[in-house]
Amino acid sequence: MSTSPALTAPFGVLAQVADATQLGEGEAGVLRVLRALAGPDRRAAGEISRFARLPVPVASAVLGELRTLGVVDGLRPAGLTADGRALVATLGLRPLTYAVDPWSAPLSPDLVAVAGALDALVGQQPDVDVTLDQSFATGETKVRRVLWMIAAGALPTPSLLIVGDDDLLSVAVARVGAALGVPLAGEVVVIDISAAILATIASSAPPDAAIDLIEHDVRRPLPPAARGRSCVASTDPPYTTQGAALFLARALEGLRPGPGWDAFLHYGAKPPGPAIDLQGELTRLGLVVRELRPGVNHYLGAGVIGGRSDAYRLELTAQQSAETDWEATAYDGPLYTADLRARPRTYVCAGCGERFIVGPREPIATVGALQAHGCPTCGGTSFRPGSLAPQSIPGEKA
Amino acid sequence: MSTSPALTAPFGVLAQVADATQLGEGEAGVLRVLRALAGPDRRAAGEISRFARLPVPVASAVLGELRTLGVVDGLRPAGLTADGRALVATLGLRPLTYAVDPWSAPLSPDLVAVAGALDALVGQQPDVDVTLDQSFATGETKVRRVLWMIAAGALPTPSLLIVGDDDLLSVAVARVGAALGVPLAGEVVVIDISAAILATIASSAPPDAAIDLIEHDVRRPLPPAARGRSCVASTDPPYTTQGAALFLARALEGLRPGPGWDAFLHYGAKPPGPAIDLQGELTRLGLVVRELRPGVNHYLGAGVIGGRSDAYRLELTAQQSAETDWEATAYDGPLYTADLRARPRTYVCAGCGERFIVGPREPIATVGALQAHGCPTCGGTSFRPGSLAPQSIPGEKA
Structure with missing residues (x-):
């Protein structure tokens, strides 16, 4: 040798x-x-x-x-x-190209089958946690994301980092690679706050897929084992400027130092004001937009973003601004859409008229949770939205 | 009425x-x-x-x-x-959509014919002036640019502004509209420094096309007649950050006040550093990237940019930075690629060995001009690049 x-x-x-x-x-x-x-x-x-x-x-x-x-x-x-x-x-590099447009060309029957299998997995996942801005991309969207990374020359890669994987992109990468007969990543590093999501990935990825599952809240810097390790990153973060910036900052921590690495971002379209705020954040993080495909991501009933989101291919430059050095510190500001809609609302049981205060920082975080539990008085599951309520003060009884 | x-x-x-x-x-x-x-x-x-x-x-x-x-x-x-x-x-609005991907779907035979006619027009145009970073997009690229504007919902429009039209986009808009049977613009306003380009447009656009041709150097603010007038803009500017920012700033002068208007930019890919510089300029101009298709524009032998450029759909926001208010002032800095490569170079005639200094501010601006003229001594048209030469001082004989 x-x-x-x-x-x-x-x-x-x-x-x-x-x-x-x-x-x-x-x-x-x-x-x-x-x-x-x-x-x-x-x-x-x-x-x-x-x-x-x-x-x-x-x-x-x-x-x-x-x-x-x-x-x-x-x-x-x-x-x-x-x-x-x-x-x-x-380095785990393999010859592979995808020459047609990955977002609009018809999928081969093999890949249609992978998309179907990924859709079937969603039924086995825990329910969407809307307080985490979770929403499930369709199986076809997951497959096309992987094809896009191949078409851009970002896959196959020595190491792929996924920051937040409620979309099970790690499983999609393994299965698309199997369908194409080419391993797409020497390893996949998955960072997620949800033990349930990580368990779903562990049970549904092929046994030979090298997936490193790390349970971690990205409000805190990445654990040392995940830092400076990967050559490409992907994230479908909360749909707030702060959330996107934070998830991307953690993606940058996980990438090898230096310019040129690709980061894929999936993010709902915003009105002009918040949209340019995000663009300013990208520049401050040293990320330049190299490709942007509007509305190509489809979700299963995603209320926050109308069922669609935009797909960004970003490239890391050498110009990260010092003022966005999140590495040293944990983040404690608003993050998820629900955090920005912090004011709780009253819901009224349609059966007995009892009133409940629902909000992201209340004991009942979402109307979905209220419906799942049922009205404690009459057991009803239908609730009418009422007036906005004052926020309860932490430590006091509501 | x-x-x-x-x-x-x-x-x-x-x-x-x-x-x-x-x-x-x-x-x-x-x-x-x-x-x-x-x-x-x-x-x-x-x-x-x-x-x-x-x-x-x-x-x-x-x-x-x-x-x-x-x-x-x-x-x-x-x-x-x-x-x-x-x-x-x-308002000149008409029902028209383009539902397939405008950059990759096959063109209809009618549109292939339009692309061929646009290619034929290039032969009648004056030679490319490389000191102005001119280069001619292929007929197919011109047609696809128009289809992209339709797919994005930017055409049909009351008024389209084109800042620099060596690509004859104004002619493409008229001919694609004729092929589709739908007028695409109530009027087209063309700003160009070159009388020859404007003459080509005047002679090759359909007689009923409402095209307002304005001979103007965009280093100076737009003439009052062109200001605050249009609802969509397109530019294929010089391939420098300053050039792109200046042409876009003039496009913004020509658009109606307020957010939401679309500006289409065609610009060659750059390494990470200059690429993020452009992104910062876009943010400062209040322009947010809404769609970015890399490498989709094809050119006829474009040396500066390797025959390809990226297509940007930008949207104007309400957040234009005061520091980039070009409106009040003329621009006097470097603009074209050649300005940034200002140092002249010696060329040696392969026939007789005579030496010539070639540079953007020299009497012989380009080696193409030297070849077209031929060696004054022996008539040869083959020249070898030699050493870089000191810049001649304006007013002195070289």
């Missing part, structure tokens, strides 16, 4: 090439070039340029440096050496 | 409804609701919501106010009154 540096420290090779070529896309750009070379065919610089989303002279400079390090051989078009092939295998 | 306010002051009606409903999308949002109602069929609030990109309760509030003003009748689903139909006709 070879003991070349390429094998013992794969990311060291990426960093070395990125430094030598002063690559604005950093290690991530070198990884994209290697992904373009992962197949059996040799590739011309122009093809590599398109696939890696780098200008031709930049892609050529990266190839030159990879030649110097013995990863790429001396022939044209370019191909990997034996050491290069070992490096690519270590 | 009716003398209702709806007919005498169409935009006054839009402003009145936007004010009464405190609509974040302003007049533009009301216009989108009216566009959804422009066809012969009645529309449910849900359909109008999707088409107008407004949440259902917001679309319903706008409909309610339009009922109060006698524009929409009292029935459900909603339909226009006779006054409402007259208002919609005055």
